Amino acid sequence: MISTDSRLVASVSRLRPMRSLYAGNATSVMQRGWLATRSSNWLVILSGFFEPIFYLLSLGIGLGSLVGAVTTSTGHAIPYAAFIAPALLATAAMNGAVYDSTWNVFFKMHFAKLYQGMLSTSLGPLDVALGEILLALLRGALYAVGFMIVMQALGLTLSWWALLALPAVLLIAFGFASFGMGITSYMKTFQQMDWINFIMLPMFLLSATFYPITVYPEWIRWFIQAMPLWHGVELVRGLTTGDVNIAMLWHVLYYLVMIVLGLILTTRRLRALFLD
Amino acid sequence: MATVPAPVITATNLVKKYKDFAAVDGISFEVAPGESFGLLGPNGAGKSTTMRMVGAVSTRTSGDLSVLDLDPNQFGPEIRSQLGVVPQSDNLDAELRVRDNLIVYGRYFGLPIGRVKARADELLAFAQLEDKAKSKVDDLSGGMKRRLTIARALINDPRILLLDEPTTGLDPQARHILWDRLFRLKEQGTTLVLTTHYMDEAEQLCDRLVVVDKGTIMAEGSPAALIREYSSREVLEVRFGSEKNAEVAGRLEGIGERVEVLPDRILVYSDNGEAELVRITERGLHPITSLVRRSSLEDVFLRLTGRSLIE
Numbered sequence: 001m002i003s004t005d006s007r008l009v010a011s012v013s014r015l016r017p018m019r020s021l022y023a024g025n026a027t028s029v030m031q032r033g034w035l036a037t038r039s040s041n042w043l044v045i046l047s048g049f050f051e052p053i054f055y056l057l058s059l060g061i062g063l064g065s066l067v068g069a070v071t072t073s074t075g076h077a078i079p080y081a082a083f084i085a086p087a088l089l090a091t092a093a094m095n096g097a098v099y100d101s102t103w104n105v106f107f108k109m110h111f112a113k114l115y116q117g118m119l120s121t122s123l124g125p126l127d128v129a130l131g132e133i134l135l136a137l138l139r140g141a142l143y144a145v146g147f148m149i150v151m152q153a154l155g156l157t158l159s160w161w162a163l164l165a166l167p168a169v170l171l172i173a174f175g176f177a178s179f180g181m182g183i184t185s186y187m188k189t190f191q192q193m194d195w196i197n198f199i200m201l202p203m204f205l206l207s208a209t210f211y212p213i214t215v216y217p218e219w220i221r222w223f224i225q226a227m228p229l230w231h232g233v234e235l236v237r238g239l240t241t242g243d244v245n246i247a248m249l250w251h252v253l254y255y256l257v258m259i260v261l262g263l264i265l266t267t268r269r270l271r272a273l274f275l276d
Numbered sequence: 277m278a279t280v281p282a283p284v285i286t287a288t289n290l291v292k293k294y295k296d297f298a299a300v301d302g303i304s305f306e307v308a309p310g311e312s313f314g315l316l317g318p319n320g321a322g323k324s325t326t327m328r329m330v331g332a333v334s335t336r337t338s339g340d341l342s343v344l345d346l347d348p349n350q351f352g353p354e355i356r357s358q359l360g361v362v363p364q365s366d367n368l369d370a371e372l373r374v375r376d377n378l379i380v381y382g383r384y385f386g387l388p389i390g391r392v393k394a395r396a397d398e399l400l401a402f403a404q405l406e407d408k409a410k411s412k413v414d415d416l417s418g419g420m421k422r423r424l425t426i427a428r429a430l431i432n433d434p435r436i437l438l439l440d441e442p443t444t445g446l447d448p449q450a451r452h453i454l455w456d457r458l459f460r461l462k463e464q465g466t467t468l469v470l471t472t473h474y475m476d477e478a479e480q481l482c483d484r485l486v487v488v489d490k491g492t493i494m495a496e497g498s499p500a501a502l503i504r505e506y507s508s509r510e511v512l513e514v515r516f517g518s519e520k521n522a523e524v525a526g527r528l529e530g531i532g533e534r535v536e537v538l539p540d541r542i543l544v545y546s547d548n549g550e551a552e553l554v555r556i557t558e559r560g561l562h563p564i565t566s567l568v569r570r571s572s573l574e575d576v577f578l579r580l581t582g583r584s585l586i587e
Contacts, residue, residue, distance in 0.1 A: 020352050028383040035380065036371035113367035120333055121384035121432075122357035275333050275352065 021267055022126040029118065029131020030138075037135075048099065049143055052092040053150055059210065060084050060156070070212065074243050082156045086240040087209040089147050089165065090172055090232035093140045095200070097173035100136035101180035102196050106187055115274055125270035129263060133177040140173035141166070151240070159242025168239055168252075172232040175255040178262025179228075185269035203229045228258060282345075284309050284436055284467055285330060289339035292325050299325040301491035302339065307436075312468040314482035316475065316573060318583070322491040323471035324364060327440050330469065332356050344435060357385055360429030364440040366421045368413045374424060375400060375409040382431040392431065399427035403457065419450025423457065430461075437461065439470040443477060455480055475573035487573075487580055494580040499573055506579045507571035508533050512549035514556065514563035515541045524561055531555055536578055545575070 037045065060081030067080040108114040118128050144166055151157045180196075187193050207229040213221055224230050235251040238244050285307040292300040300322040307313045315323040328334035329341060332348035332355040341348055343355045369377050375396055382392030400406050403423040408416060416424065422442065429437060442458065443451040458481055462468055472478050478485050479499045487494040487502070495502055512532070516524045518540055525537040532544035532552050546552045549568030556563070577583075 020350075023353055023386065025384070025386045028380070028386070031383060032369070032372070032380045035376055036369070039371065039373070112370060113363075113365070114369060116363065117367040117369070117381070118384055120331060120356060120359075120361040120363070121381065122353045122386065123384050124353060276335065 018126070019124075021124045021271070022130075023122050023124050024127070025123055026127045026130035026134060029123070029128055030135045033132065033135040045139065045142075048092070048096050048139075049146055051095070052088040052143070052147055055088050056081065056085055056147075056150070056154075060088075061154075072212065072237070072241065072243055074245070076241065076243055078158065078241055079156070081154065082158060082241060083237070084210055085151050085154075085156045086165065086237040087207075087233040089144060089151070089169060089240075090229065090236045091204050091209065092143050092147060093169040093173040094176045094204075094229055094232065096140045096143050097136050097175075097177035098180045098196065098200060100139060101133065101177040102184045102187075103193065105132065105181050105184045106193055109185065109273075110188075115270065119270070119274040125275065126263070126267045128270060129178070129181060129266040133174065133181060133263075133266075136177040137170050137173050140177075141170055144169040157240055159240060159244075161238075161242050161244050162240040165236050165239040168232075168235050171252065171255045171259075172228075172235075175228060175232075175258035175262065178259050178266055180262075182262050182265030182269055185266065185273060203227055207233050209233055228254065231255065281309050283307055284344055285313075285469070286342045287326075287330070287339070288341075290326065290329065290336055290341055291338045292322075292329060292334065293337040298337075298491050300329070300336075303486070303488065303491070303493045304339075305486055305493070305496065307467065307469060309435075309467055310465045312462050312481055312483045313470075314478045314485035315469075315471040315488050316473070316478045316482075316485050316577070317471075317488035318473055318577075321488040323488055324440055326488075327438055327469070327471055331359060331361050331438050357432065358435045360426075360432065360434035360437040362422075362425050362429050362437070362439040362442055364444070366425050368421060368424060368428070370413045372413070373409070374405060374411050374413060374416070377413060377424060378428055378431055381428045385432045387432065395431055395433075399430055402430070402460075403427040404453070417450070419446050419453060422446060422450070422454060426454075426457065434466075436467045436469060439468065441471055441473070443472075443474065451477075475577070478573055485573075487577060489577075489581045495576065502573065502576045503571045507575040508545040509547045509571060510545075510549040511569055511571050511575055512544040512546060512552050513541050513565075513567045513569065514544065514553070515565045516561070516563050527559060527561065528556065534579075543575070543578075545571070 064080035069077040070080050070083040071077050072083070115128055119125065148157065148162065148165065207224055207227055213224060213230070216224065231251040231254045235248055238248050283306040288304045289302045290300055290304065291298060291302055303326065315326060317323050325334065329336050329348065330343055332343065332352040335349050344358055346355050348355050369380065372380055378396035378399055379392050382395065383389070400409055403426065405420060405424060405427070408420065413421065443454055446454065458468065462481070468481065470481060482499060484498050486496045495506060497505065515521070521542055522537060525535065525542055528535050528542070528544070532546040534545040536543040544552050553566055553568070
């Protein structure tokens with residue numbers, strides 16, 4: 001009887017080469033994260049919600065009253081607050097995703113040994129990666145909805161296209177989360193983790209967030225345009241201001257590639273670390 | 277003729293190398309269903325590495341390994357779904373309550389929620405943690421955490437339970453409670469595979485064991501058979517003070533079957549410890565303390581490797 005079972009299992013496994021990586025059970029990892037968040041992390045979640053709103057109020061409304069209108073890359077003049085709000089939205093998505101996929105993952109990997117436990121069950125590394133990342137997305141979505149409600153209330157949403165900003169924000173968060181988790185798997189100490197902030201902060205300040213990219217000389221522009229956040233800012237800004245064109249699909253493509261590469265990296269690393 | 281049940285684990289010349297270092301260097305053993313099998317050895321002997329390969333979370337460098345008739349290198353998830361794993365250091369989910377730890381872990385196996393909840397309550401009773409169901413994991417004592425880890429490992433009704441150093445770091449009382457629980461599992465027919473560097477644990481729990489040192493198997497058998505083969509019935513321990521032990525040892529020729537000199541004491545192996553003590557005092561040697569005890573697996577290990585188990 002046992003040998004029949006194993007023959008059956010053997011033939012099934014040949015049909016599904018992904019079997020050792022993915023058990024189709026990422027939801028159990030998400031459920032775990034939801035339960036854990038519910039019991040312990042409410043304050044952290046709440047602070048992530050308010051951060052971009054404070055930026056919007058202080059810079060958009062405060063500084064905006066001095067700046068007046070800004071001309072977008074396609075030549076439209078819009079209020080300063082409406083110019084930076086989508087950038088803050090994209091940044092909030094990035095920050096939420098990066099926090100969840102770097103610091104949280106770092107802790108779970110090295111101190112809580114959570115993944116070690118998960119990977120001694122029938123879960124595969126891709127289940128763990130997807131479960132953790134999708135949960136980060138859910139959180140990103142909550143932030144985004146809240147922020148967009150505030151934008152609407154302040155009269156900064158200028159287009160029906162803005163509804164598409166929500167999936168765009170999820171795309172951004174997915175890209176950062178899957179890459180962030182992969183990179184975090186290489187980190188061994190807290191000092192190395194600080195490097196992530198070292199990259200994130202300048203990216204936030206310089207990615208055409210607070211002023212149009214046209215202020216830069218050519219070579220800096222190229223550099224900024226190679227960075228992921230710039231693509232996110234342009235994508236969301238186009239949608240909320242209704243300044244939509246076909247070239248924006250390049251931004252979408254950028255993130256799709258980032259997601260796929262990030263997932264491959266993360267899955268391989270989890271397998272190398274916990275299933276060597 | 278009665279048919280011998282097929283082994284649930286078969287390892288043949290199993291090797292695990294990390295770069296040039298062989299953590300496991302060609303070990304072979306079999307575990308029968310319902311058997312309680314132990315790997316005894318000091319830290320760094322390769323026990324945990326062996327357990328990780330059996331647990332399908334580490335791939336072997338060479339040799340053959342079959343767990344529940346499957347090759348762990350190819351069928352990791354299938355094998356893991358039928359194993360219960362108690363790792364060396366607790367990796368309970370501190371962000372979840374005690375009962376949720378069991379439920380969530382059951383869900384990792386893709387088991388239906390109703391079944392997992394019912395099983396969680398049974399296991400809380402088994403682990404004597406019913407009144408802790410809603411507690412935080414960090415509020416549990418070391419022994420309770422260990423029992424919860426064992427309960428968690430049983431959530432999927434595993435065919436084999438792997439225990440890596442199950443009682444290391446626990447106080448004597450907590451160890452005895454844990455042994456009692458494990459003994460119950462053994463009586464119910466669960467196959468246990470455990471590593472330990474405590475000989476009393478191996479003697480209590482293992483039907484059969486292998487003594488492992490530096491990645492290889494030094495001896496194999498039941499605890500009693502190993503003691504019979506590699507040691508004497510009794511051991512006389514004498515202490516002359518740490519400076520004098522080595523000097524006195526030279527004057528013990530002809531006493532006992534064998535003499536081992538350790539930094540803090542001298543061990544005399546004999547079937548009659550008291551008689552040997554009389555012969556020592558007749559030579560005008562008067563130990564500060566003396567003790568006659570039965571041989572243990574510690575003595576087997578010392579004989580096999582020339583070193584003590586716990587350094």
